[in-house]
Amino acid sequence: MRTRATSFQLGLNTEMPAGLQRFLYQLRRNWSTLFGLGIILFFVLVAIFAPLLATHDPVATNLDEQFQPPSLRHFFGTDEVGWDIYSRVIYATRVNFFIAMASVLTAIAVGVPLGGLTGYFSGRFDDIMMRILDAFQAFPPLILAMAVIAALGRSIWLVIAVIAFLYFPSYLRVVRAEMKSKKESFYAEAARSVGNPSYRLIFRHLLPNCLDPVLAQAPLNAGWAILVAASLSFIGLGVPIPTPEWGSMINDGVGGIVSGEWWISFFPGLTAMLAVLGFNLLSEGLRDIFDPKRMES
Amino acid sequence: MSNVNDESFVQIRNLSKDFLIRAGMFSHVRLRAVDDISFDIPKGATMGLVGESGCGKTTAGRCLLRLIEPTAGEIRMGEHNLTSLKRDQVAQIRGRMQMVFQDPGGALTPRMTIGAILREPLDLHTNLNAHEKDQRVRQLLFQVGLQPDHLSRYPHQFSGGQQQRIGVARAIATHPDFIVLDEPTSALDVSVRGQILRLLTQLQEEMGLTYLFISHDLSVIKHTCSQVAVMYLGRIVETGSTAEIFNSPVHPYTQALLSAVPIPDPGQRGKERLRLPGEVPSPIDLPPGCRLYSRCPYRRDACLEPGPPLLQVADTHRAACILVDDRFRLGGGNVAAALSPPAQETIRM
Amino acid sequence: MLTERRLESLLEVRGLHTYFYTYEGVVKAVNSVSFVLNRGEITGLVGESGSGKSVTAQSIVRLVKAPGKIVEGEVWLDGQDLMSCSEHEMQSVRGRMISTIFQEPRAALNPLFTVGDQIGRVIQLREGCSRKAAEGLAIEVMRAVEIADPERRAGAYPHELSGGMCQRIMVAIALSANPLLLIADEPTTGLDVTVQAQVLDLIRLRVKSAGSACLFITHDLGVVAELCERVIVMYAGRVVEQGPVAEIFSNPRHPYTQGLIASTLRVDINKPISTIPGTVPDAVLLPSGCTFHPRCPFAEELCEQEEPSMAAAGMQHRARCHIVSGRIEGEMREDAWELAVAQAGGTDSFLQSVQGDTTDPEVGIE
DSSP, X not given: OHHHHHHOOTTOOTTOOOHHHHHHHXXXXXXXXXXXXXXXHHHHHHXXXXXXHOXXXXXXXXXXXXXXXXXXXSTTOBOTTOOBHHHHHHHHHHHHHHHHHHHHHHHHHHHHHHHHHHHHSTTHHHHHHHHHHHHHHHSOHHHXXXXXXXXXXXXXXXXXXXXXXXXXXXXXXXXXXXXXXXXTSHHHHHHHHHTOXXXXXXXXXXXXXXXXXXXXXXXXXXXXXXXXXXXXXHTTOSSOTTSOOHHHHHHHTHHHHHHTOTHHHHHXXXXXXXXXXXXXXXXXXXHHHHOGGGOOO | OOSOOSSEEEEEEEEEEEEEEXXXXXXXXXXXXXXXXXXXXXXXXXXXXXXXXXXXXXXXXXHHTTSXXXXXXXXXXXXXXXXXXXXXXXXXXXXXXXXXXXXXXXXXXXXXXXXXXXXXHHHHHOOOOHHHHHHHHHHHHHHTTOOGGGTTSOGGGSXXXXXXXXXXXXXXXXXXXXXXXXXXTTTSOHHHHHHHHHHHHHXXXXXXXXXEXXXXXXXXXXXXXXXXXXXXXXXXXXXXXXHHHHHSOOSHHHHHHHHHXXXXXXXXXXXXXXXXXXXXXXXXXXXXXXXXXXXXXXXXXXXXXXXXXXXXXXXXOEEOOHHHHTGGGGOSOHHHHHXXXXXXXXXXX | OOSSOOXXXXXXXXXXXXXXXXXXXEEEEEEEEEEEEETTOEEEEEOOTTSSHHXXXXXXTTOOOTTEEEEEEEEEETTXXXXXXXXXXHHHIIIIIEEEEOXXXXXXXXXXXXXXXHHHHXXXXXXXXXXXXXXXXXXXXXXXXXXXXXXXXXXXXXXXXXXXXXXXXXXXXXHHTOOSEEEEESTTTTSOHHXXXXXXXXXXXXXXXXXXXXXXXXXXXXXXXXXXXXXXXXXXXXXEEEEEHHHHHHSOOSHHHHHHHHXXXXXXXXXXXXXXXXXXXXXXXXXXXXXXXXXXXXXXXXXXXXXXXXXXXXXXXXXEOTTTTTSSOOOOOTTHHHHHHHHTTHHHHHHHHHHHHHTOTTTOOO
């Protein structure tokens, strides 16, 4: 009997890989997702090792070296106050990624539980929440952000809060939709029949199973968050100078585009574009991976 | 059934459940899914509730546990009158009445380990300490034939039969008195089905459980239940002991249902059959008379009158058909033949 | 003159292998499957979930979905080699020569068109007749499958009809073409028994009158006994037994078939609940030798080491078992299954012993 068992697994797949392994496997089969993930990882490393990578102090002005074109001394050139663009782009990665991550996490922290509750308690509570959201989302987002920051003053925390505020409704909506289907599931009914009170049912049984679309959406929103932060800084309402930030750096170079100092705007712009591209590719891939219809048998 | 006593443990009286179906922007249509059903289940017995899709058997089972609120009627379980309890009071006695579901995988929360799933009823309904809970969970696994190292795995890592064992373990965790089994084997392969049925019977004997066994599969009902109620379009059309229902069905619907079940014996091919023509009518706006009227081969004008009530055929055997009351009018048809004394046959559990 | 009608073979499947290349490994869903279907006969393909019965059907019409692939094998339909057909030719084979009915009838009907419209379209394509004539024919087809009030129902959308009605319409569409071969993949599985009886009657009647061959896939032995002339039993991707239906039911030779019949409950007979211990093995890690040996009460050392080949067990009756081929001394009695289980100390303790083994530390989990 003992030798039998080696080949007989009782139908139970003991060799089933951990979820992560499966995830990596699917990632490997999708080069664009992998590419996106690579870009993001690259930026994260850059942000972490910024002090090692930077060649100059990002906020030290040097009026002797204004408007230097890219060279071996200044890889991406310098701007009108002699800031080294390369070093500033490196340090800006920290700022921009921090804004992106923090705002997305805040949006998730607010949107997911609220979405769970609105999805579960349909009826009047749901109706009121959704009408409030509709009202919020009826504002043009950038104008809303500008108004808030213009009224309360420039700070990185305010930028994060505003972006989180702009994006939490989208999490609320996806979780709400997911919850509406999950609460009708057999396991929801089973959990109810065991005697689970509503809060336990929602937070223990249902909400953890509503997170797949959130994970797929998070990188996309992180990309957008970078764009919004950069846009706000570009019009002078974002992170205050001299903190390096891609949007404000692009703005610094706007005048230079006409007069020939293209590098001042070009390198931060290119970097921001790469970062957003990375997030978008990653999100696209995650969406495919989490799509239950693509699950193999 | 060794430990059955005559005292009924679960009593259902005139249970009805209406659903409101949205018909237009402001209008609703009333759908009566369960219509005035009554039955008793003795302690330690298994009652079979059988019928085709849409007959209301599942709704009835959920009403019984107050997973959905009945529209009318009374449900008693032991000393509790379930219909008079408030919602939070029902939640407190959930540990005493449990349910096993049709879709074994679907009824287990995907992102919870088996250990967490089994510990949950203990968390909710007992005052055991962590160590005692752990012991109980291990004991449960042993009782349903699973291994302790399964505790840290997730539901999708098990086969259907094993998932159903977990579902059963969860249901018995708090030593309930009453379990509603909602098609517990219909999603399982034939070779595994027997394992679960045996497990359920064995647990019933060990723990003195009372079961309501909901199924569309007559062969499973025959082999597990001591009593049967047949439902059609929300009503019980026939009820009695398993022997009475299977050996001498009286109601034309029961007869048709039984004769439609394929027999796994090519030698019996071509036996005479009672076929019901047509389809189950829409459950919305049903006429007051016999629900089978539109399909019944024996129908007559009297069937259109409201009713018919369940009429006594034999000892515990009752059927809702006017032909039972007025059997001579049938003229030697199928029902009359069926009314001959039932063959004595022991029901093996 | 015509009294002695020889059975004519219509479809021949030889050595069919269909594998699925998944992350977990290669799943041999169909493993060296061979059989013949005769004209005018309904052949039941029986097996539990994961036995490969549906993939066999998909392979015949060459509609295996990725990551599945037909690796090897020949499929001859009426003298034509389907494996060497171009995709274009295959489309016309699927349209004119082979019809398929699936488990979920509504999924096969387009929700945006009325059923009359859809039947009409198929007829129009096939007959090349006018739209008007096709509509009339569609109503005739619906009447033929006993749909009450076909004129009104022809104007209904699929969601307005019951599952049973939709399935009868699918049968009507499938058989209106007079196909050579009808493949029915669990067509009555979601249906109620009274409706199932109607659909089975219809399939039997139409297949007989059209003289087609029918491959009827099911997990329900009762349906097989009522409907089919011949049976093919599959287990873990392999055909384990095949033969005439009366033979298979009265004298099953493969232990799996025996166990399957023993564990099928019946409404007409009271018997103790019997069961096959364990479950269908994991598709990637198939047991060595005979894939059934871990669940088989007769298994011996040889079964573990060497895979049995198909051996004659009677007239047109073959089984894949070392006992049938005589390589293991053993007598298969009618009550062999119950007996063997009883010897192992009852099903439950047999089950326990099998289960106990898998968690042996030596087996190793990961």
